[in-house]
Amino acid sequence: MNKIKRRKRTEKIFLWASRLLSWSTILILVVLMAHILIEGTHYLSAGFLNNFPSRFAAKAGMKAGIWGSFWLMVMTTLISVPVGIASALFLEEYGIKGKIGKIIEVNVSNLAGVPSIVYGLLGLTVFVRYADFDRSLLSGALTLSLLILPVIIVASREAIKAVPNTIRYAAYALGAHKHQVIFGHVLPVALAGILTGVILALSRAIGETAPLIIIGALAYVSFTPESPMDEFSVMPIQIYNWAGRPKAEFHQLAASGIIVLLCLMLTMNLIAVIIRHKSSKRMNL
Amino acid sequence: MNSQDYVMTIKDVNIFYGEFNAVKNMSMNIEKNKVLAIIGPSGCGKSTLLRCLNRMNDFVPSFSIKGKIEYNGKNILKSDPMELRTKVGMVFQKPNPFPKSIYDNITWGPKIHGHDVNLDQLVEDSLKKAALWEEVKDRLKSSALDLSGGQQQRLCIARTIAMKPDIILMDEPCSALDPKSTIRIEDLISELKNEYTIIIVTHNMQQAARVSDKTAFFYEGELIEIDSTDKIFTKPKEKRTEDYITGRFG
Numbered sequence: 001m002n003k004i005k006r007r008k009r010t011e012k013i014f015l016w017a018s019r020l021l022s023w024s025t026i027l028i029l030v031v032l033m034a035h036i037l038i039e040g041t042h043y044l045s046a047g048f049l050n051n052f053p054s055r056f057a058a059k060a061g062m063k064a065g066i067w068g069s070f071w072l073m074v075m076t077t078l079i080s081v082p083v084g085i086a087s088a089l090f091l092e093e094y095g096i097k098g099k100i101g102k103i104i105e106v107n108v109s110n111l112a113g114v115p116s117i118v119y120g121l122l123g124l125t126v127f128v129r130y131a132d133f134d135r136s137l138l139s140g141a142l143t144l145s146l147l148i149l150p151v152i153i154v155a156s157r158e159a160i161k162a163v164p165n166t167i168r169y170a171a172y173a174l175g176a177h178k179h180q181v182i183f184g185h186v187l188p189v190a191l192a193g194i195l196t197g198v199i200l201a202l203s204r205a206i207g208e209t210a211p212l213i214i215i216g217a218l219a220y221v222s223f224t225p226e227s228p229m230d231e232f233s234v235m236p237i238q239i240y241n242w243a244g245r246p247k248a249e250f251h252q253l254a255a256s257g258i259i260v261l262l263c264l265m266l267t268m269n270l271i272a273v274i275i276r277h278k279s280s281k282r283m284n285l
Numbered sequence: 286m287n288s289q290d291y292v293m294t295i296k297d298v299n300i301f302y303g304e305f306n307a308v309k310n311m312s313m314n315i316e317k318n319k320v321l322a323i324i325g326p327s328g329c330g331k332s333t334l335l336r337c338l339n340r341m342n343d344f345v346p347s348f349s350i351k352g353k354i355e356y357n358g359k360n361i362l363k364s365d366p367m368e369l370r371t372k373v374g375m376v377f378q379k380p381n382p383f384p385k386s387i388y389d390n391i392t393w394g395p396k397i398h399g400h401d402v403n404l405d406q407l408v409e410d411s412l413k414k415a416a417l418w419e420e421v422k423d424r425l426k427s428s429a430l431d432l433s434g435g436q437q438q439r440l441c442i443a444r445t446i447a448m449k450p451d452i453i454l455m456d457e458p459c460s461a462l463d464p465k466s467t468i469r470i471e472d473l474i475s476e477l478k479n480e481y482t483i484i485i486v487t488h489n490m491q492q493a494a495r496v497s498d499k500t501a502f503f504y505e506g507e508l509i510e511i512d513s514t515d516k517i518f519t520k521p522k523e524k525r526t527e528d529y530i531t532g533r534f535g
Contacts, residue, residue, distance in 0.1 A: 170444075172341065174371070174374070
C-alpha cells in the first residue's frame with residue numbers, strides 16, 4: 001500500500017515539475033513579445049512601412065528592408081527550390097549506390113548544421129569576389145540558397161521517403177517508367193511535405209543576418225532594388241543597425257521592425273501548418 | 286495438350302535472393318483462360334515465382350534469376366519489363382489504389398501508354414467487369430481512398446483490367462479482406478477467367494478449391510505437383526501434397 005502511495009506522490013511531483021517547466025518557457029516568450037509590443041507600437045504606422053531609413057527616428061521606415069527581403073526571398077526561392085527538390089529526388093529515387101552515396105547522405109545532413117556565417121564567407125569568396133557579382137541581390141540570394149538547400153533537401157527526402165512503396169509498385173505494375181511513377185505519383189503525394197519544408201527553410205532565410213552582413217548588404221539604403229545586380233538591405237540588418245544606435249528612439253524603431261518581421265515569419269509558418277493539415281486530410285492519414 | 290494453349294511457359298527457373306535459392310528448377314506451363322492457383326506453406330516460393338512473371342522482383346536488390354520464362358514465344362527475362370507489365374497485370378496483397386479519384390485510378394495506366402480510347406467508356410467497362418460500377422457510378426470523381434477495403438481491391442482489379450492484359454497475377458488478393466468481400470472477389474475471378482488467364486497465389490486452400498481450374502503445390506521452392514484442382518484436392522499423387530491439403534502441416 002505504502003509503495004503505491006509513494007508512486008502516486010512521485011507522479012504528482014513529476015506532473016507539476018513538467019507543468020512548471022513548460023509554462024516557464026511560454027512565459028519567457030510572452031514577456032519578450034510584450035516588451036517588443038510596448039516598445040514597438042509607437043513608431044508602427046503606414047509611414048513606417050513606406051519610408052526609407054532616416055537620421056530622424058520619426059521619419060524612419062523599413063521600405064528598403066521590406067522590398068530587399070521580398071526580392072531576396074523571391075530569388076532565393078527560384079534558385080533553391082528547383083535545385084533542392086531535384087537533388088532530393090535524385091538521391092531518394094535514383095540514388096548513388098554504396099559508400100559514396102552514404103558519404104553524400106551524411107554530408108548533406110551535416111551541411112544543415114553548419115553556422116550561417118560560414119556560408120557568408122563562402123558567398124563572399126565565390127559570388128561577390130570570384131564570380132564578381134559584387135554586393136548584389138544575386139550574391140545574397142545565391143548565398144542564402146546555399147544556406148537553406150540542405151534543409152530543403154533533407155525535408156524533401158523525408159517527404160519522398162514517406163510515399164508508400166505500394167503506390168510505386170502499383171504504378172510499375174501498369175507498365176510505367178520511372179519518370180512516370182515519379183511525376184505521376186511520388187511528387188504529387190510528397191508535395192505537401194516538400195512545400196512545408198520549403199516554407200520553413202525560407203522563414204529561416206528571411207531572418208538571417210550574419211551571412212548577408214559578411215557579403216556586404218548595406219545597412220543604410222534609400223532605394224528599393226530594381227534589378228538582381230542592385231545593392232540591397234534586408235529587414236534583419238535594418239533592425240540590427242537600429243538596435244546598435246545609442247539613442248533610445250532607435251531602439252523603439254528596432255522593436256517596430258521586429259514586429260513586422262515576426263508577423264511575416266508567423267504568417268509563413270501558418271501557411272506551412274495549413275498545407276500540412278490539408279494534405280493529411282486529403283491522404284486520409 | 287497443344288502447346289498453343291499455353292500462354293506462358295516456365296523452363297528450369299531458379300530464383301535467388303543473394304545466396305538463398307528460393308525457387309528451384311521449376312518448369313510448368315500456364316494454360317490460357319484458366320485459373321491457376323498456387324498453394325503451399327509460407328516461404329515455399331509461390332509469391333516469388335508469381336512476381337517474376339511480370340518482373341516485379343526486379344526491385345529487390347539481391348534478386349537474381351536463371352532459366353527461361355516464355356510469353357508469346359519471347360523470353361520475358363530478356364525483354365522490356367515495361368511492355369511486359371502492360372500485358373501481365375498484377376493485383377497486390379493489400380489494396381493499393383492511387384491517392385487520386387476513382388476515375389483517375391483507372392485512366393492513369395492507359396493514359397501514360399497513350400492508348401487512344403474513350404476514357405469514360407473505359408472507366409465504365411472496367412468498373413462493370415470488376416463488379417464495382419453500381420456502387421461507385423455516382424462518385425467517380427471522389428477519392429479512391431474513401432472506398433472500403435473490398436471496394437478498393439475491386440478498384441485495383443478494374444485498374445488492371447483497364448490495361449486490357451492477357452494475364453492477371455493475384456498475390457493473395459483476399460488476405461486483407463473480410464469474408465464477404467472475399468466471396469465477391471472470388472465470384473469476380475470466376476467471371477474474369479472467360480477473358481483473362483488468372484494466376485492466384487493463396488494461403489487459403491478452400492479458396493484455391495473454389496476458384497481455380499488447376500492447382501500447383503509448392504514446397505520449399507520446388508514444384509511438387511500440378512494438376513486439375515479436382516485431382517489435387519481429392520486424390521493427389523504425392524504424399525506431401527496430401528499431407529498439406531489435409532492440414533498435417535502448413
